[in-house]
Amino acid sequence: MGKADFSPIADTTRRAEIVALLRRAILTGQLEPGQKLNELRISEQMRVSRAPLREAMRELVQEGILTSIPYAGTFVIEVTAKDIDDAYSFNKVTDELAIERAWPLRDQRFFDELDRRHEAVKQATRALDTTRQIETALQLHGLIYEWADNSVLLETWQRLTSRLQMYFALHQQARNEAVPAEDVHETYVRLLKGKDMRAAQRHAREHIDLDFEELLAYARGLEQRPSKGI
Amino acid sequence: MGKADFSPIADTTRRAEIVALLRRAILTGQLEPGQKLNELRISEQMRVSRAPLREAMRELVQEGILTSIPYAGTFVIEVTAKDIDDAYSFNKVTDELAIERAWPLRDQRFFDELDRRHEAVKQATRALDTTRQIETALQLHGLIYEWADNSVLLETWQRLTSRLQMYFALHQQARNEAVPAEDVHETYVRLLKGKDMRAAQRHAREHIDLDFEELLAYARGLEQRPSKGI
DNA sequence: GACAAGCAGATTGTCGACAATCTAACAAGA
DNA sequence: TCTTGTTAGATTGTCGACAATCTGCTTGTC
Numbered sequence: 001m002g003k004a005d006f007s008p009i010a011d012t013t014r015r016a017e018i019v020a021l022l023r024r025a026i027l028t029g030q031l032e033p034g035q036k037l038n039e040l041r042i043s044e045q046m047r048v049s050r051a052p053l054r055e056a057m058r059e060l061v062q063e064g065i066l067t068s069i070p071y072a073g074t075f076v077i078e079v080t081a082k083d084i085d086d087a088y089s090f091n092k093v094t095d096e097l098a099i100e101r102a103w104p105l106r107d108q109r110f111f112d113e114l115d116r117r118h119e120a121v122k123q124a125t126r127a128l129d130t131t132r133q134i135e136t137a138l139q140l141h142g143l144i145y146e147w148a149d150n151s152v153l154l155e156t157w158q159r160l161t162s163r164l165q166m167y168f169a170l171h172q173q174a175r176n177e178a179v180p181a182e183d184v185h186e187t188y189v190r191l192l193k194g195k196d197m198r199a200a201q202r203h204a205r206e207h208i209d210l211d212f213e214e215l216l217a218y219a220r221g222l223e224q225r226p227s228k229g230i
Numbered sequence: 231m232g233k234a235d236f237s238p239i240a241d242t243t244r245r246a247e248i249v250a251l252l253r254r255a256i257l258t259g260q261l262e263p264g265q266k267l268n269e270l271r272i273s274e275q276m277r278v279s280r281a282p283l284r285e286a287m288r289e290l291v292q293e294g295i296l297t298s299i300p301y302a303g304t305f306v307i308e309v310t311a312k313d314i315d316d317a318y319s320f321n322k323v324t325d326e327l328a329i330e331r332a333w334p335l336r337d338q339r340f341f342d343e344l345d346r347r348h349e350a351v352k353q354a355t356r357a358l359d360t361t362r363q364i365e366t367a368l369q370l371h372g373l374i375y376e377w378a379d380n381s382v383l384l385e386t387w388q389r390l391t392s393r394l395q396m397y398f399a400l401h402q403q404a405r406n407e408a409v410p411a412e413d414v415h416e417t418y419v420r421l422l423k424g425k426d427m428r429a430a431q432r433h434a435r436e437h438i439d440l441d442f443e444e445l446l447a448y449a450r451g452l453e454q455r456p457s458k459g460i
Numbered sequence: 461g462a463c464a465a466g467c468a469g470a471t472t473g474t475c476g477a478c479a480a481t482c483t484a485a486c487a488a489g490a
Numbered sequence: 491t492c493t494t495g496t497t498a499g500a501t502t503g504t505c506g507a508c509a510a511t512c513t514g515c516t517t518g519t520c
Contacts (some may be wrong), residue, residue: 012300013300013472014474039501039502040501048475050475050476051473051474052475054281054502055284055285055473058292059289059292062288062289062291062292062293064385070246070502071242071243071481071482071501072481072483072501072502073482073501074502086381086382086383089327089382090382090383090386093323093324094323097323150320152313152319152320153320156320243504244504245504269471270470270471270472278504279504280472281504281505282504282505284472300473300511301472301473302471302472302511302512303471303472
């Protein structure tokens with residue numbers, strides 16, 4: 001009889017769709033940091049009433065990519081160099097934990113999924129789709145969190161992911177350069193398949209070091225000049 | 231001229247008040263795990279319309295103490311032994327980071343605040359106010375997070391706090407025993423004032439070990455018998 | 461009696477309108 | 491000129507009603 005394992009059916013509420021739409025707009029940089037979200041305008045554009053829109057915005061406020069001031073408005077969060085530095089320091093520690101927990105649980109399915117996600121990054125890189133490249137890279141990185149079998153750890157990663165994606169997107173958008181052609185994740189994937197856990201942890205730490213250093217330099221540059229208004 | 235430093239004025243929206251009310255009800259166990267929140271009933275009891283109530287509920291869903299199923303309802307999260315174990319494992323690591331970061335930033339204000347919060351715990355203990363005891367103990371513990379000067383770390387702690395408070399409240403409520411008369415935080419406070427950071431980290435880890443062990447035993451016991459309906 | 465179809469009743473999701481509040485421009489007075 | 495009070499416009503917060511969906515019961519059929 002039926003061995004089919006169905007995935008959860010799609011969210012059927014407008015609210016959920018609005019959350020997805022807004023999140024995407026923020027993470028791809030369509031909505032800039034500091035920008036105010038005008039409820040009436042957005043609800044008219046989306047052809048929705050303000051109620052589900054406002055509920056969606058509350059979710060994103062709690063997710064940490066919007067911030068709300070009563071009677072003043074809801075804004076996309078500003079990104080400071082310290083924010084990035086904080087996220088970076090924190091991520092170092094959680095990465096270590098995630099690898100430690102996921103390590104003994106690695107199996108064939110893990111390795112297959114690892115390859116699959118790695119392939120997705122490479123494909124996005126070849127296609128020069130920077131947005132998708134950031135997205136897939138974070139998904140590749142997220143596998144150890146999904147495999148660590150710790151709900152709090154996973155949840156924390158997912159929260160952090162939103163902001164990291166936003167940071168990287170801003171960075172990419174700003175420098176407007178061609179994406180690196182070579183594959184920087186090759187070593188990471190190889191180590192996760194190997195036998196030396198410490199080495200994997202060390203590499204993860206050093207790897208994100210590189211990315212973050214670039215980000216930090218960018219953010220510090222931003223903070224030199226005054227932020228332009230809306 | 232004026233040297234007064236004013237704290238931000240109180241939240242003036244119904245929504246914020248509702249969030250506080252609901253959170254308190256959940257964290258003190260007035261609303262039991264698994265219980266459904268009937269929007270109409272609650273909004274009538276609070277003399278508020280459903281709009282701000284629903285927005286408040288979205289916030290608490292993202293905070294992790296409520297869970298929502300479209301067209302079915304919003305429920306207080308169920309607490310499993312694994313949830314507690316996950317939170318515990320995770321907290322070990324973040325504690326270590328928090329102490330490490332806060333350590334060089336300790337100053338007189340830190341020590342004063344430490345004493346103040348310690349005193350609050352002792353007072354709640356003397357007054358046999360278990361709810362307040364849990365609350366103040368977590369606030370005492372949270373000081374290292376506030377002092378660590380890392381926004382992501384602090385935010386993560388605040389999210390975790392909600393659930394920890396809920397776990398402990400359930401536990402206390404269930405065993406219905408007198409609270410421990412002696413002060414278990416004495417050593418913790420002393421070590422945080424001392425010179426040996428490693429010792430403080432070790433103690434924090436072992437200290438929460440004790441609390442969590444009890445909690446885990448309780449939660450495992452719960453899962454033996456089937457949960458009663460609403 | 462078992463089972464499926466269909467029908468209330470209750471509850472959540474969404475809408476449009478009104479009330480409360482903020483912002484910015486302008487006027488009045490020291 | 492600077493400050494303070496006022497006012498109009500825009501925007502957010504809140505409300506009550508309607509639509510969509512779920513649940514459990516009833517009914518009819520075999």
